[in-house]
Amino acid sequence: MRVSVVEVASSWRDIREVTSRAGHYRAELAVLGASKGIDFRWHDPDVSATELAASDALLLLVLSGGTEQLGMSVISRWKGPLAILAHPGDNALAAAIEMLALARSTGHAGIIIQASPGWRDGVSLAFALAKTHASLRRATIGSLGSREVEIMTPWALEGAVSEVWGPQLVHLPLGQLVRYSREADMQAAQDIVDEMRAQAPRVVEPDARAMLGSARIYLGLKRIVEEHGLDAVAVHCFALLTPLANTGCYALARLNDEGVPATCEADIPSCLTMLFMRYLTSAPSFLANPSSIDLGSDTVVFAHCSIPPSMCATYSLRSHYESNLGVGIAGELEPGPVTVVRIGGKDLREIYAASGRLVECGDREDLCRTQLSVRFDRPEDARLLLSRPLGNHHMIVRGDWTHQINQYCSYFRD
Template sequence: MFTILPLASRFHAPDLVEAACAALAAGLAAQGLPTRRVEDASDAQALFLVTGGTEHLALEAAAQRPDPVLLLAHPAQNSLPAALEVLARLHQIGRQGRLFLINGTGTAAADLARTAHHLAVRARMARLRLGLIGTPSDWLVASRPDPARVTETWGPAVIEVPLADLEAALRQADPVAAEALDQGFRQGATRILEPSAADLRTAAQVAAALRSLVAAQRLDACSVRCFDLVTGLATTGCLGLSDLMDAGIVAGCEGDLPAALTMLWVQALTGRLSFMANPQDLDPAAGTLWLAHCTIARKLVQTYALRSHFESALGVGIQGTWAPGPVTLVRIGGEDLRGLYVAEGEAVACGSAEDRCRTQVQVRLQGGLASLLARPLGNHHILVPGHWAAELREYHNLFIDSQPARA
């Protein structure tokens, strides 16, 4: 329910004010945005300037609200002139605001509904727990942000979990849960190539351990320093990460916090699962890019085979087949985590090259390849089905790019 604080001059008749509030509520409800009136600015997501003469009231209310300040106006009772004056003053004092004229024409009501969704996502992000299980992999030299910066800029709390906790969970893994995971991955696979029965059992035990650790830490997402499983235990976390993703728990590889944060944001905003992958090759003339990684949510692919992990030839990886169709490629990064790369395109092919990670997707992007090479934000990029660039950029402009830079 979208909350609105009506503001009206004492010189206007109460029945006219009431009629304007009712008309606004009906118009927004018709656009799929139910509203509720509130009396306290701290409870309001938007300020409705019902009449003129409300400029000081609006500024006082805005002082109790974080940016962006949302102002609603209608085409009567000097509502729009008052809202214009307030927005101008907000800009003068360094505040961010948005004005929506709700008059039954244009896209203002739909724009407001979309902004309301962004506000809900922002509030949800602030409640989420992102687990960093182990430290970032050593080669992620540009993807090691201060966990406090993640929370400050994007909202989720970063829960640092020692890799020893995963190792302890593995020793105590529920054998029934592990057996069920083993059988589930086997039964769904079109082929099982390199992995032995013992490889599958061990990978399933890791998956069961990850499940229990995520539950114990109450995590909404995680990123795992998974290569230590390869070097220390001769197994992989690929099945476990895939299983978590299928269960709606964002799960990233290699302790890459910005990549996992990107996946978490994408899922909160779009409701879609995503694929964390390495860019492998690109053709600027054709606008195409190859992406690859050894784990992917089974819900994202049409079919999958169980393979060994590419780099090590150990454990179990997943070779999935991505369906052709619209996609968006996105990545958060930069020293202050305010950088955003986003490009839309189409998934056009899948690959099976033996010199790359197992799931391989070729995408044709509508621009963005030059900046990927010239100003990368890191290695891993996130692929999500559908075209979402406008929504992602709008959210970023509202809440991230507008934040004051930190010294």
């Protein structure tokens, strides 16, 4: 990632003091760049818009007060997100606050980082968020088929995805997936079946025919992803039951492990959520339904059939729960911290993000195959699922990412 750094200081300040401050920050940022893979490029305040445009983000280093006009002249030549690093003294923070207020009023996304102990972590996070933002704005989500019930009309949904979060949404015929699955190379499909058998410690319902059909759906879906340059895909998987007598569970799980967020039931808000979390965490997530909510223990059971195998300590190959067809995955995960996330609400402007702890995995036969019991850190987060849900499907990702999610929304959302 390339970041332009511009220092601003008042001409009334002692030049030796300003030079000393600047040297300190240059040395610290050099260490940060080497450890995080950030290419910091230093510029004078009169840097041109063309030079700035060659970078992915802007860091404005405010070394003193009395710099508002100089800083805003730099910001006026910049089109993307910015971070303002304020020296801890000499009225630098006051100037930084004024700059950000003016910048946000003209449509810039930005954040202030105070140069107090730990500031390098703040800078690193700011540019990780900027990278997520840039990746979303370059992304394309494919939708194969449509849901029977959707939160808004297709054209409004397409506009909300693009305008609020960035990705372009393209609608593709589900029939293309049916055709490509039928055309899939038999030997390639058989090789995938052999991988399934070799990697899964236990196979319950799926026979050779079911596994071969699931492998062909995976190959067909991967072909569509590659042909259309998709970064994520949402599939109306129930519509595959009749023409293919199989399901998309295995295909979606495997694509997620390969870095392509893939959701079932043509759920575009969930696909957007999964893509956001992939860019933010570089990790796969598990789309699941809340199946029971115990407000006494603040514990929610989430279940579904398409968990990415890489998230599991071990797993079994089962059938898809509702249809008893195809290949679903019954995963068992190690206990530990998780984040539950969902984008939704009016124009997709709301996000639900709750931290908790995965306490156990279930094996009930009346639920989808992978069953995770999550105890929420805050009781109100469990209650919100019953009082103000943003939708049924939620993404579960390993680790507590609520701080990063909240910072992203503070940085880039109104």
